[in-house]
Amino acid sequence: MTTDPTRRPPLPFREFLVKVHSRCNLACRYCYVYESADRGWRAQPVTMTPETAEVVCRRVAEHARRHALRAVRVILHGGEPLLAGGAFLAGLARALRAALPDSTRADLVVQTNGTLIDEPLLRLCRDEDIRVGVSLDGPRAVHDRHRRDPRGRGSHARVAHALGLLARPEHRSLWAGLLTTVDPTTDPLATYEHLLSYGPPSVTLILPLGNWTTPPPGRVPDAAATPYADWLIPVFDRWYRSGGAPRVPLFESAIDLLLGGESGTEVLGAAPSRLAVVDTDGSLTLSDHLKTTFDGADRTGLDVRSDSFDTLLAHPGIRARQSGPAGLCAECRACPLVAVCGGGHYPHRYREGSGGTGHGNPSVYCPDLTRLIGHMAGTVRTDLAARGSPVGPTAGRRAEGGS
Structure with a gap:
């Protein structure tokens, strides 16, 4: 398949x-x-x-x-x-x-x-x-x-x-x-x-x-x-x-x-x-x-x-x-935040003259998304731990580390 x-x-x-x-x-x-x-x-x-x-x-x-x-x-x-x-x-x-x-x-x-x-x-x-x-x-x-x-x-x-x-x-x-x-x-x-x-x-x-x-x-x-x-x-x-x-x-x-x-x-x-x-x-x-x-x-x-x-x-x-993560650039695919960020909004990735469709780049908002996701991940993990709930998602742990 x-x-x-x-x-x-x-x-x-x-x-x-x-x-x-x-x-x-x-x-x-x-x-x-x-x-x-x-x-x-x-x-x-x-x-x-x-x-x-x-x-x-x-x-x-x-x-x-x-x-x-x-x-x-x-x-x-x-x-x-x-x-x-x-x-x-x-x-x-x-x-x-x-x-x-x-x-x-x-x-x-x-x-x-x-x-x-x-x-x-x-x-x-x-x-x-x-x-x-x-x-x-x-x-x-x-x-x-x-x-x-x-x-x-x-x-x-x-x-x-x-x-x-x-x-x-x-x-x-x-x-x-x-x-x-x-x-x-x-x-x-x-x-x-x-x-x-x-x-x-x-x-x-x-x-x-x-x-x-x-x-x-x-x-x-x-x-x-x-x-x-x-x-x-x-x-x-x-x-x-x-x-x-x-x-x-x-x-x-x-x-x-x-x-x-x-x-x-x-x-x-x-x-x-x-x-x-x-x-x-x-x-x-x-x-x-x-x-x-x-x-x-x-x-x-x-x-x-x-x-x-x-x-x-x-x-x-x-x-x-509709290509999902496989359609992202190599830098995004290797990023530990990719499960959450997903490369960001498609139009935000465009760079003139970058080859292909011009969208084979990280989001122009990459630094903002990295910091925001890291903050949200840390907040959610702290809250779940305080409630005694299982923390679970690897993506959350990686995102917190990325902040």
Whole structure:
């Protein structure tokens, strides 16, 4: 039996990120779509047509039926997806559920900057069973530093109003959580406490998209500098002491991996990517996070009208992201933290001119991940020892030593 990851049958997609609108009403300074190396958004239709959306729904249903998927997650994305209008989102949700086999559940989420959320929109989402994820980076001064509209006006007040609506009992079940981009120049605990003040069900902390060619803010070649770990560690300690509430996928995944489990995020672990992306014109693409590497990095030449998601599965870019630890560079494979780190997020590994796909490198966040994982491993081991629980995972012992 072969162990070559490139010859194993690909794993079917479980998540489908659908770009329903290709423009945005904000001009966030760190936006990976409009402020990065890729310029493909300029040629995209502003809004996905109902006809294209119907084909997307049929293709998702075809994939679910072929692979007997019990559930699919469809993320309505942009740009700003709410610019597509509530009627469009409702029509897509209905078409998807009508097309899927009875044995497949559809989990729909709209990921929005929150500025266009109002009562009618939330009533529509409740009627159509669409959950809502909102981006918020922290207190007004932090959030408005980057997340401004084209006229330079901050968006925090509008987002805070939207979160107040989502927190109401009649809408609470719709709220998928907050998405926060880490800014290492801010006060981590003040930022985190502000996020908690809205009572979110989860907080997804994301590292800014960057790579070796275009480093993220504050990430310098000095291996001793760990600005992102310095920010995340006090937040982790605060979260861990609270009993792990609310959910923070980054921290949960690290602990699961330390204890021999699986990751729930692409940022850690080397689990195969199960995500497909559809652009507003129907193009089937790779992760849109690849837009930060070079122009056209996410494009495949495939189209939802003529190509199935199984055809996309066979694309080399998908196979590379399903290759697991075998697809990592030699330095990562030899690292004692590889079971937890997994080489880090795929786009963070890119270096221009490094040969092959350009992703055969450790993560640009390697020093931060090393320190963060080591700290978390030590915390968990100390806690388990105090409880008299078996410590168990070798990965945890190695990670602690790596700190």
